[in-house]
Amino acid sequence: MTAAKGDRRPDLAEDRFPSSDATQDAPDSALAEDEAADSGRDASTVAYLKIRKDILAGRAAPGSYLNQVHIARELAISRGPLREALRRLEKEGLVVSEKNRRSRVAELSASDAEQLYALRCVNERLAIELSVPLLTGDDLRDMAEALATMHATDKSDEDAWEAAHERFHELAFIRAPSRIYGVVQELREHAGRYIRLLHVERAHAFALVEHEQLLTACQEADAVRAAQIVTSHLARTAFGVLTIIDPLYEPASLRQLMRRVMGGDPVASVRVS
Incomplete structure (x- = not known):
């Protein structure tokens, strides 16, 4: 059974x-x-x-x-x-x-540009302060090479200049914590649409001076000085962009931020050589 x-x-x-x-x-x-x-x-x-x-x-x-x-x-x-x-x-x-x-x-707008650059100022200032003390000899040599490429690149070759420019900043921030670094990179990508306005205005020469100053601060491991240079550079760029988009726009929020982090009002235009 x-x-x-x-x-x-x-x-x-x-x-x-x-x-x-x-x-x-x-x-x-x-x-x-x-x-x-x-x-x-x-x-x-x-x-x-x-x-x-x-x-x-x-x-x-x-x-x-x-x-x-x-x-x-x-x-x-x-x-x-x-x-x-x-x-x-x-x-x-x-x-x-x-x-x-x-x-x-989406259209380019003065309001969007102001918000974007305010965020960049806050985040890039923090990122550079955290990154500079940890930069290696190789990082600094690569930054110097990127800057040399920027100097050597013909102004008409925007793509080559921008590639070297992005490489320079990537190296400057590379030792920041990964999440902060990621935020910085995303904001920089979004800013690319606005940066092109200044490229048309041929602002390379003045930018190179500021990048040379930033490289020196990094080489001297002066994080405070590097943060000041980055913030000033971003503020100058922001006001240049805003002047092109809408000359009558008043970036009150950005000015307030600059007064807090720099103790004064940044230059309100980009001087083009």
Whole structure:
């Protein structure tokens, strides 16, 4: 009897539970759904990074509309992941969505520039104070090389100059704690849209003097002096940008911040040689 019952158990199992093929179908289906979700997220990330890069590099002009059909076709993705990417960019303030579901690149504005540079002043001042005491000999040599490249680069080659410029600052902040460093880098990326306005104005020569001063402060491990130079440089740049965007705009918040951190009002324009 026991043996007979034992022989029947597989039959009972088949009656009560799905067949072995069916049990395999369920996890396979769930796995397929997970893979599809991951694929959608990956596609959204690809779109986000591509559009973000185009906006920050100036290839997507401020105020221009983003052709979602064209972008989806170019990246070979569906509209769902693309809309998710645009929502992320909207949260960053880089894209504006309209009621008709059209999206456009956010305009450059004096208010946005003021807020951005106020944040940069606070965060970059902290980052440089923490980084300078920890800079290595290799860091300082690489900074000097980046500055030499900036000097040697033809003013008409904006990309080469900017690459060396970014490398210089990356090295100056590199020993700051990772979270602070990450915030600094993100703010610098966003500022790129505004910096291009000054490049048109040929402000390289004056900027080089300030970078030479910053390198000297770093070489002397003078974190306080380095912080003052960074803050002054950012303030000068901010006022130059604001003058170009809206000459009548009064950056009260930025002036108040400068008075607190520098004990006085910074020069309100960028002098171009």
